[in-house]
Amino acid sequence: MSTTVPSTGAAGDHRAISAAALIAIYMQAVNISIPNAALPHIQATLSMANDEVGWVFSSYIAASAVTMSITQWLAGRYGRKAVYQAALAIFTFGLVLDTLATTSIQFVLARILQGAASGPLAPLSLAILLEVTPARHARMSLASTVCSLLGISTGPAIGGWLSEYYGWASIFYVSLPMTAFIFMTMASLLSEKRAERSQPFDFFGLTTFSVGMIGLQMLLDRGERLEWFASTEIWAEAVASVLGFYLFSVHVLTTREHFLRTALFRDRNLVLSTVISFALGFVLLPTLALTSPMLEELLNYPVDTTGYMTIPRGVALVGALVLTSLVPGQVDYRPFLMGGMALVVYANWLMLGYSPAMDWRPVVEAGMLQGAGLGMLLPALARAAFGTLDPKLRPEGGALINLSRLYGSTIGIAVVQLFFYANTQAVHVALAKHLTPFRVAAHGAGPIGKPSLAALNGMVTHQAATVAVIDQFEILMFAMLVVIPLVFFLRKPRPAG
Template sequence: MNAHLAGPQGAGTLRFAALLATYMQSANLPLPNAVLRLIQGSLSMTDDQAGWIFTSYLAASAITLPIAQWLAGRFGLKRVYQAALAFFVLGLLLATQATTPLEFVGARIIQGLASGVLAPLSMAISLETLPLEKRAKFGATWTAIVLFGIVSGPSIGGWIGEHYGWRPTFYLSLPLSAFIGLVMTLLLAEKKAEKRPTFDFFGFGSFTLGLISLQMLLDRGERLDWFASTEIWLEAIGCALGFYLFAVHVLTTKVHFLNKRLFNDRNFVLSTIIFFAVGFVLLSTMALTSPMLDEILGYPPDTTGSLTIPRGIGLVGAFLLMGRVPERFDRRLFVAAGVGVVIYANWLMLGYSPLMDWSPVAVAGAIQGIGIGILMPSLTNVAFSTLDPTLRPEGTGLFNLSRVYGSTLGVAIVQLYFFNNTQAMHLALASNLTPYRVGPMSLQALAGLNEMITGQAAFIAVVDQFKILMVAMLVVSPLVVFLRKPVPTN
């Protein structure tokens, strides 16, 4: 690849463009978070459909992420990267032109499919522009950029949405995409695998069938009254069949897209499970907090977006500081500390009140960001310190995929329980209102009373979901005890 670069300056420009693409695709995931109310109002989108804005992007990226390297080896790195960038731009344009919820979700799916290819290939391009001695530590930089994109996306979207409407939030990525495309066209040399690469499509397909069917079941179940619907039955059957075929495939074949040798390393397996929980908590918290501020408490989009900044500062700051911790310190202690801080942050969120100002949200968000910033690099160090170096490329893919899967299922689950709990709390609160207690009221007064009860019920339901996220971290916290002491990585 480096043969066609215009010296070190060309390599630096190529790496900058690849990192900019990494930031752009991660920032676009939560970008609509602070302007959900505007999107829902414009597209007549129901509350349960709003959750698809995130789950569609995540699920689509989880489909293409595992096959990105195979596509590059089979069809050429430059060609595949340019095609993914073009699809990402297409998704952006379709999102700005959407007039129905289905059109908007379809645009997000296209964005997600492209994102799943752009992320790993951007990292591969960045690595090849670096000297060999600097590649080992580059993973921390790349992860920090991904996290910065995730936590800064809502603040950017909120500010633009407040002043210019929600559609221009997607236009911001168009000039960035044009710059990235130009740099890749001029500086990136084509590269294919010398031998035609192989890929376990049966294992990948069966696993994807199970995952997507489960995702659809969770997203659509409430709307279709669960198993009273034929569609839900089909999705449940698809989920069971997909995971069954995948399990049989793993147990009966020697070669598949998840190497069985990965599961022989205790540290890697336990760290991957904890990393799944981190993904479950991080994006789910954001998917709950912004609608709570925007729709229930009535904050404007720019304020809602700005309240994600403390989480971002805490997360990225702690992440970068962890890179300066000497190797002699046992990283298991930092894993335990990170888990404890995240649990404490979610416990603080249980104290949210309709009467609070913005400060409790900023404080809890910053503490959660610090916890995750401590946890992620420490967990990565523990996971790969005992893993066979020959398995690290496959392990890296599975490790990062676990976070994506955790985020996908986490957002779907908290959205599902949010709507169920809102209905249950509305019924419980309204049951105490009788004509003998409130007296005769006009229709307008009754409508106002119902709106107030709905807001109270929704707020209680949001707080209940923070409890689920706290429990998720509590469940995986005992796994820290079973981690082996890390050894110096090669």
């Protein structure tokens, strides 16, 4: 039961609310990836080390995942409109703090605040869309997904162009007019809605699960810098992660009600789709996190050009998503899952052929193929997950799928960053072990000085970094390859009606 303040119900009001909700979904998503192409400028200004770059993305996503989990409880307890406007206000404050940061730690903390505020925006916006357009649920759900993917896909292009011509702070200022429009529209037109009786929420389960995930995230992010278990901090993070997951597992097995109900895990399709969704997230954002630095630092492309080169991937992703969504429900979704996975694997296999001598074409071609594969996967995966699930469990099932994709992205970014720097060092040692003044002089026209030797070492470092980046695309390829067999264990969806 809920209480709702009466609204005018005018069609114009509903259109304005729908537009504001879709813009909010786009804004929440675009702020995940908008720093991507602008990273060189951000690093230079904030003296951010290379191994801290992943925090720009993972801090935002991890904070968003935590608050997204409690959105339904917050809206029921304090009111949908109140939570929505509070999230917008905090999000705006986080945007301002991003621009005022003078150190990498300040910037990451601002991103955590911004991400935490963004968590409720997408699920509440979707709920509002479905409420004001009751006759067009399928169309509105598709529109919200398209807006989210457009945000992630266009973020690097927008961020690269703005940072190149107006400074990196402008990539956050661009969201301020959107937050103002959304806030004023919802304040004037959206009716309040809250539950008459506050439902209990499993804070212990969410806390222990979050501690386990955040501890694992920090361990992967900080381990290489702190020499792993030679550091007290790494030990603390490892203990926190193990303890968090242990307490969560015991809690799930010994209590009847928790924030992820046991009934969800009795549906085979949902469980398998959750695993596939994790792999999808593992590929979706880490590819962007690898491609832009490769183009900018190794191939010397300007940041705006780097951003533009991500656009074909986004266009292919959204186009394939829309076309696959139009396939009638009677058609078996499993061939689309297999086709999408095959395209992603093939695209990542093409990325293994990248080299310093290539032009822009291989990057665009591989990106388009990967985007098309991911676009096929998303709607087919939704049909797989919810086709056999009890309709009463679908809201929680959707939350589980979203969490798995978000945490897949954060873990994926951490893993590729970790292996990138470890592989760079290993390849550098292998290539440079014979690079000594005496050995180089023996093969040259005469003695070689320290400046020339340093230049040679720079060339070796460049080659090592290139090899390391390509190796990470191989990791992403295998992440998708290993989940392909799961498709054969999916059941066909129940017939409609």
